[in-house]
Amino acid sequence: MKKQRHAFLDLNVTLLLIMLAIFISCSNSNEKRLAPKNTSLTELKFTVREADSWSNLFKRTSGWFGGDGIFTIPLNGIDSSESDSAGETLVLFSDSLIGEINNGKLDSPFVMVNNSVAWMEGHEPGKSNISFHWAENEKNAPQSLFIPNTPNSKPGEYFWLGDGFANQEKNNDIYLFGYRVITTGEEAFNFKEVGNALIVIPSGSKPPFKSQRQLDTPFYIEGTPESTGSFGAAILVNTKDAGAFSPDGYLYVYGVRGQRKEVMVARVKPGDIEKFHLWRFWDGADWQSDMHKAASIADRASNELSVSQLGDGRYAMIFQMDGIASTVGMRLSHSPEGPFGPIITIWDASADLSEGKQLISYNAKAHPNLSKPGELLISYNINSFDFFADVEESPNFYRPRFILLEIEE
Template sequence: MTNRSLTLAVAAGIAAATIPITAASAAPTACAAGISAEINTELTERFGTYADTAGRWTGADSAYSVDLPDGSTAWIYSDTFMGEVDENGGRPADSPFLHNSIIVDDGGTLTTYTGGTEAAPESLVKVAGADETQRWYWFGDATVENGMLRVMLLEFIKTGTGVFDFKFTGNAVATLDPADMSLLSVTDLPDSTINWGSAIYEDPEDGYTYVFGVEDNQAQKYAHLARVPTGSLTTESWEYFSAGEWTADSAASSRILEGVSNEFSVSRFQGRFTLVTGDATEPLSAKIVMYRSADITGPYTGKTELYTTPETGGNVFTYNAKAHPNLGDADTLVISYNVNSFNSDDLYADAGLYRPRYINVDAQLRRGR
């Protein structure tokens, strides 16, 4: 496995060196009673055609989405392949590779934003003065405040020459102008061992923006929760949920749910707070599940399987499933998930492999359940 492929794997929060790849191919769907799932053909065809023909963005992971003030939608990506897809549907070996990018979808017209130039693209947001082979940002969830796009940043640093020698070092927030995605500022957040930005929920009732994070112990992952007055993600002090209370001490943040992936979503759906995630209670799981709660702080219970990813098996794995409440409706969760391979050759042989997948999950749940 190359360093590049390993970086993609570790983004999924999977210790590739210690987990055998033995999973069999999964069925297309495996849903609980009252739930059905199907491929979202509109998003699949839109992004697939763009990736294959635009000569720009050919695939990425992460895939958060946020509506912009002009009505368009920003898709927020971490590791990204640029360049062209060749006549055999593969990627050339010299395809540019970035750690983050954004695509803006304006009524079906897609535009990719990166740093650098079109001929020599670079990550959209880079650690100031750093060599990106040694220090970089991956993107977390995003929101719009005061007309500006705020994107959560997770900073990683290389710690040695080995492929596993890098670690999470801190959190920050990027502020970008949504008109052209130009970077206006990067605001560092207080030191924390939590990867903040796994999900963002803005509560219109209590005036807070809630930011979920992950305590990533590789085999075990736990969700944590912070909040800040809405509109002040970068200007006010955060509070952290700690055993039923809110505290200013980031080190006191407590676990609210075990078994989440590094990226997930939290939204109001059919009367309950609904957390959608890949099932991280088992290694290399093909399952996408949801948990529900009457309160933003939990407890999140009633684990329900929504979908089983058909791609999972052999060297291929799926990860970081999340819902996009800005795209769904009262009875439908629009969910994306990422696809990757532990064999880096696969990512070049088949450009369509390393791209998000999109599904619609229709749920008829009891209100208030």
């Protein structure tokens, strides 16, 4: 009887050891797959070139012919280069121009709306794959798709759009940030943010999104020019279902603060996005509940940017250096909250600014779901300090330009 008992115990021990060995083997294999192949935060081997087919996709002569913003939301929720190439993408624009262009000149007065969208089928930049949409008022005149209608909003406010995502934990409803903005009447930058909102579009909705919901959030920081900020500048969905390489189950939401364009980050589980008391903010050492203690994880960024994980495990922040400049920059990190390394210059947009006397470039960002493995498709906006004069002279200047970053092994 004792021999049988010892044999039974020996068998159990053997099975446990085998299971432990398998677990360790799988864990080690997993660690090797997820660990960064390159731990440097200062170097990345890459080449970069113009992505003319994408830039030309937005050079249009009828209907929508200009806009900025250019956030892209994969409607299946997979925001990586592994995304289904046949999927649909919602493209968000802020200020948008609608009208007709004939022989390179405006054929009639144009209309500016504060936001619009494009609907893309698949991931190829073909003009038959994309359609542009805006709302219309009772007189069939173009109108913004998203107009502030929250308890805190006031007449005359309008939305500039931040980043968004399809929330797989909330029925694939689309969540996007809207900055409530007012016109100030000042000469140079005659606008001011006064609040931050979440706009929720039910899954399956099509423009003009009449069933949208809007929620005031507490994620606008009002203060001095050095401390004023807001969240929604970029979103990283770091979940397995979203295609993340190193998923931890969190949604990371980035914000920008002050004249130095400091980047902040918050996180929350996607299913808890509307439970604002559960949001946590990185203070440089830990995640805590006080938004005002959010640390600067980078600076010299732009008010719109992106954070994406590269195939080697590192995270790449893409932005326009100092907000408005010809330089598209990148910083690298080992984690979504940083620390991020020094700026790596990846593109000079000066050639695009030669089309007009007062043109500017701004708000560069990457579009992982429209990229192929080993690549990052990046856009940046072109605008003008003499906007209306330049639109009359060259109406197609106000549109995104694209570059393709190809990462070398």
